[in-house]
Amino acid sequence: MQNSFDDIIEKLDNHELWDFPGGVFPAERKTLSNQTPIEKSPIPERLYVTVKQHIGVEGQIIVDVGQKVLKGQALTKSMNPFAVPIHAPTSGEIAAIHKHVSAHPSGLPELTVEITSDQQDKWTKLCPLIDYQNKPKMQVLAAICDAGISGMGGAGFPTHIKSSPKKDVEFLIINGIECEPYITSDDRLMREHAWQIRQGIDVLCHLLKPKHVLIGIENNKPEAIEALQVACRENPNYRICSVPTKYPAGGEKQLIQVLTNREVPAQGLPVDVGVIMHNVGTCFAIADAIFAGKPLIERVVTVTGEAVESPGNIWALIGSPVAHLLAHCKYKQAGQKQPNIIMGGPMMGFSVTSDLVPVVKTTNCILAPTDNEIAGNNEQPCIRCSACADVCPASLLPQQLFWHSKAKELDKAQDYNLFDCIECGACAYVCPSEIPLVHYYRIAKSEIRVEQEDKQKSDKARERFEKREARLIAEQQTRDEKHRLAAEARKQAMASNGNNAKDKIAAALARAKAKKQNASIVDEQPIAPTKVAPANQSEQEAKTEASDVSTKAASSNQRVQAAIARAKAKKAAAEEAVTETELKEKVDAGDLIENKPDVKQQDNDVKLVSEQSPQAKVNTQADVTDSRPTADVSQQHQEPNKADSKQAKIAAAVAKAKAKREAQKISNSDTASNPAPAAKVNSPQTKISVELAKTEEQQIDMKKRRIAAAVAKAKAKKAAEIAATSKEDKPS
Amino acid sequence: MTLSFAILTALLAIGLMALVFGVVLGFAAVKFKVESDPLVEQIDQILPQTQCGQCGYPGCKPYAEAIANGDEINKCPPGGDVTIKKLADLMGVEPKSLDAAHGQEDIKKVAYIREDECIGCTKCIQACPVDAILGAAKQMHTVIVDECTGCDLCVDPCPVDCIDMIPVANSTSSWRWDIDAIPIKQIG
Numbered sequence: 001m002q003n004s005f006d007d008i009i010e011k012l013d014n015h016e017l018w019d020f021p022g023g024v025f026p027a028e029r030k031t032l033s034n035q036t037p038i039e040k041s042p043i044p045e046r047l048y049v050t051v052k053q054h055i056g057v058e059g060q061i062i063v064d065v066g067q068k069v070l071k072g073q074a075l076t077k078s079m080n081p082f083a084v085p086i087h088a089p090t091s092g093e094i095a096a097i098h099k100h101v102s103a104h105p106s107g108l109p110e111l112t113v114e115i116t117s118d119q120q121d122k123w124t125k126l127c128p129l130i131d132y133q134n135k136p137k138m139q140v141l142a143a144i145c146d147a148g149i150s151g152m153g154g155a156g157f158p159t160h161i162k163s164s165p166k167k168d169v170e171f172l173i174i175n176g177i178e179c180e181p182y183i184t185s186d187d188r189l190m191r192e193h194a195w196q197i198r199q200g201i202d203v204l205c206h207l208l209k210p211k212h213v214l215i216g217i218e219n220n221k222p223e224a225i226e227a228l229q230v231a232c233r234e235n236p237n238y239r240i241c242s243v244p245t246k247y248p249a250g251g252e253k254q255l256i257q258v259l260t261n262r263e264v265p266a267q268g269l270p271v272d273v274g275v276i277m278h279n280v281g282t283c284f285a286i287a288d289a290i291f292a293g294k295p296l297i298e299r300v301v302t303v304t305g306e307a308v309e310s311p312g313n314i315w316a317l318i319g320s321p322v323a324h325l326l327a328h329c330k331y332k333q334a335g336q337k338q339p340n341i342i343m344g345g346p347m348m349g350f351s352v353t354s355d356l357v358p359v360v361k362t363t364n365c366i367l368a369p370t371d372n373e374i375a376g377n378n379e380q381p382c383i384r385c386s387a388c389a390d391v392c393p394a395s396l397l398p399q400q401l402f403w404h405s406k407a408k409e410l411d412k413a414q415d416y417n418l419f420d421c422i423e424c425g426a427c428a429y430v431c432p433s434e435i436p437l438v439h440y441y442r443i444a445k446s447e448i449r450v451e452q453e454d455k456q457k458s459d460k461a462r463e464r465f466e467k468r469e470a471r472l473i474a475e476q477q478t479r480d481e482k483h484r485l486a487a488e489a490r491k492q493a494m495a496s497n498g499n500n501a502k503d504k505i506a507a508a509l510a511r512a513k514a515k516k517q518n519a520s521i522v523d524e525q526p527i528a529p530t531k532v533a534p535a536n537q538s539e540q541e542a543k544t545e546a547s548d549v550s551t552k553a554a555s556s557n558q559r560v561q562a563a564i565a566r567a568k569a570k571k572a573a574a575e576e577a578v579t580e581t582e583l584k585e586k587v588d589a590g591d592l593i594e595n596k597p598d599v600k601q602q603d604n605d606v607k608l609v610s611e612q613s614p615q616a617k618v619n620t621q622a623d624v625t626d627s628r629p630t631a632d633v634s635q636q637h638q639e640p641n642k643a644d645s646k647q648a649k650i651a652a653a654v655a656k657a658k659a660k661r662e663a664q665k666i667s668n669s670d671t672a673s674n675p676a677p678a679a680k681v682n683s684p685q686t687k688i689s690v691e692l693a694k695t696e697e698q699q700i701d702m703k704k705r706r707i708a709a710a711v712a713k714a715k716a717k718k719a720a721e722i723a724a725t726s727k728e729d730k731p732s
Numbered sequence: 733m734t735l736s737f738a739i740l741t742a743l744l745a746i747g748l749m750a751l752v753f754g755v756v757l758g759f760a761a762v763k764f765k766v767e768s769d770p771l772v773e774q775i776d777q778i779l780p781q782t783q784c785g786q787c788g789y790p791g792c793k794p795y796a797e798a799i800a801n802g803d804e805i806n807k808c809p810p811g812g813d814v815t816i817k818k819l820a821d822l823m824g825v826e827p828k829s830l831d832a833a834h835g836q837e838d839i840k841k842v843a844y845i846r847e848d849e850c851i852g853c854t855k856c857i858q859a860c861p862v863d864a865i866l867g868a869a870k871q872m873h874t875v876i877v878d879e880c881t882g883c884d885l886c887v888d889p890c891p892v893d894c895i896d897m898i899p900v901a902n903s904t905s906s907w908r909w910d911i912d913a914i915p916i917k918q919i920g
Contacts, residue, residue: 458781464862
């Protein structure tokens with residue numbers, strides 16, 4: 001059970017504090033840099049403003065190369081709650097927007113806005129929010145966000161998110177501990193700008209409404225404690241706590257433990273125990289943003305180490321290259337065998353990979369040690385002395401973590417709570433074997449993170465793969481289903497057409513009988529012998545036809561008779577000066593049409609073949625007899641009136657089919673030339689014929705209609721022929 | 733009389749209890765049924781899901797099924813030794829080195845289409861196992877980098893050879909701390 005608010009206040013009233021486990025006492029070496037006031041540095045010629053300087057996502061760039069910018073002008077826009085904008089640190093021109101070496105241990109290039117300064121240092125229009133107490137909280141938070149403020153203590157968490165917690169806040173803790181050796185930037189800031197820090201705390205109190213404010217300062221900074229005590233004298237709710245000097249008391253979880261004896265749960269946040277912590281530098285920046293309207297474009301950076309001639313604190317513009325600050329403090333590079341510049345403190349900082357690495361919002365120190373200040377890398381095997389476990393502020397077992405991290409047993413390292421390690425470096429500091437323990441933890445942590453990322457990616461890939469498989473299967477199924485339905489429809493159509501065909505066959509049979517009677521009366525001999533040759537041909541045709549079409553259709557007898565009827569018709573047509581080649585063409589046409597999967601085409605085909613006889617009869621009637629028409633007509637009259645229109649349609653269909661066949665022929669013979677004109681020529685003709693047939697339907701008698709149909713057919717044919725000849729002419 | 737009565741009540745009581753418990757257990761068996769995690773699923777979780785087919789199976793799931801049915805565990809080059817080790821742990825067998833017949837472990841890559849050379853044939857789209865290529869017939873295609881598993885399957889079908897496999901760039905977020913830490917020395 002965590003300590004109650006009253007218990008904590010009572011203990012603090014007695015000037016008592018708690019302690020955190022472990023901790024080390026490295027040489028402070030702060031007097032190197034904290035003896036002189038914070039200096040202003042000259043404006044560097046070029047500034048490299050990294051687009052992402054905080055935890056979260058980068059903002060959207062809203063400036064272009066070549067654009068003039070004023071000091072404090074926003075370079076990016078926050079499009080996301082976790083995006084914090086960056087601002088031009090001085091006036092000048094955008095020289096480039098490109099990848100530049102980053103303030104990261106890897107030094108890998110990151111997106112950076114490069115600004116050439118014009119040395120005018122001209123401010124953009126500032127909009128302060130002085131009466132913030134009368135403004136809605138959202139507006140104050142937006143102002144903090146727009147000023148580009150993120151935590152300046154180290155992690156760089158966006159301040160506006162930290163300042164709008166979902167839970168009640170009992171304690172607002174202001175972190176002025178600065179426990180790492182060498183660093184004095186917060187110390188100097190508190191000494192010189194305590195008043196403004198208090199203003200920042202006021203703004204945070206307005207936003208967070210904490211019950212109590214604790215300002216933790218290590219007892220090795222008496223001047224800073226005094227300055228803040230003076231600044232906060234008016235407000236009894238602000239309590240300055242002098243914290244015993246011990247590294248890493250400035251760690252967020254450690255300071256909470258020291259001041260409140262509450263422990264932040266693993267993977268939890270301080271707000272889970274009713275605490276919000278801000279760095280003094282952040283408070284100063286908030287005051288700047290609210291009362292002056294100035295965005296976060298500069299910060300105090302300690303430039304120290306024995307390799308610089310005049311160590312001290314500097315107001316460094318964000319984006320200043322490290323080389324510029326070192327030059328200002330007179331870095332003695334010549335004397336160093338292995339020049340080594342460290343960004344951050346000696347415990348948690350990292351060596352920079354280039355002297356063009358820019359200062360970012362979280363840079364508090366640039367350390368230039370001499371060769372004898374830094375120990376060489378002399379790693380020895382672990383002797384299991386457990387000194388590291390004694391000093392671990394998080395009560396972990398560093399040697400176990402080291403063991404498993406080195407052996408790449410990542411899951412076991414996680415079992416030992418690797419992710420609760422704050423990477424303070426206390427274990428490495430005390431290690432008699434000089435093992436760079438934190439280094440191993442960092443490698444293990446990054447590997448675990450990469451592994452988790454891979455896992456997420458592979459899960460996504462699996463999902464996409466499975467969805468794709470499912471989709472492909474579904475597509476195949478729908479295709480199969482469509483094919484099945486089409487096949488069924490075709491079968492059905494065939495069945496119904498088969499019935500029609502049966503009727504037609506019956507009709508043809510009757511006609512044939514009538515014709516035979518007539519023939520016997522007239523005693524026309526030539527019909528019989530000539531019948532034989534085409535009969536064979538057409539019988540075969542009829543058979544293939546029948547097998548296709550009329551599975552349930554007429555008996556074989558009927559079929560034979562139908563074939564005979566058709567043969568007669570063909571013969572009649574042949575008589576009418578139709579050449580043998582044309583007959584062949586008809587068969588071709590039949591084949592061609594049969595190849596078409598379309599049901600309608602088959603329909604046409606059936607009609608075409610079965611109705612050849614009456615067509616032909618029209619011709620023979622004209623030549624030979626008078627009695628035939630009456631017989632025919634009487635025959636036709638037996639069928640319902642529908643048959644009339646049907647015949648007209650059939651004629652049209654025949655014409656159409658022929659025209660199509662011609663067109664196909666053309667397109668086959670001459671693939672290069674477009675068959676469209678031919679088809680177009682034909683189609684109106686066939687349409688006319690259909691219309692003709694339809695309008696005459698009711699009034700005009702059979703004969704006339706047939707003639708009309710024949711005319712239409714002839715016309716279509718002629719047109720097709722013309723088209724064919726014209727096509728034939730074309731290539732020549 | 734009393735004895736038989738006592739026996740009867742005892743039998744009845746026990747019978748009733750058996751009935752009640754039977755019903756309760758039967759209900760619980762249906763209501764609180766726990767789907768056991770099948771072996772294939774577990775293996776599939778370990779495999780890297782590149783769906784590259786280098787193992788000889790058309791995807792990671794089929795290979796997972798094959799492993800569950802006793803196939804070798806060292807046929808997955810994209811997974812490499814890490815995957816083999818995990819599979820060995822799961823299957824209770826000795827880890828083996830990667831079977832060279834199925835390829836070598838390689839650095840992570842993603843496909844990149846040289847867009848001005850793409851003729852829009854859609855062949856790579858059909859080959860992509862995770863639908864990571866965007867495009868349409870006679871339109872330029874492009875790879876969705878975040879979705880690409882680097883399986884190489886789109887490279888061969890391309891008739892104009894405009895697909896490259898590019899190594900994934902290292903960024904500060906994926907960087908693995910391969911520098912030396914800064915050692916500290918107490919100065920006397």
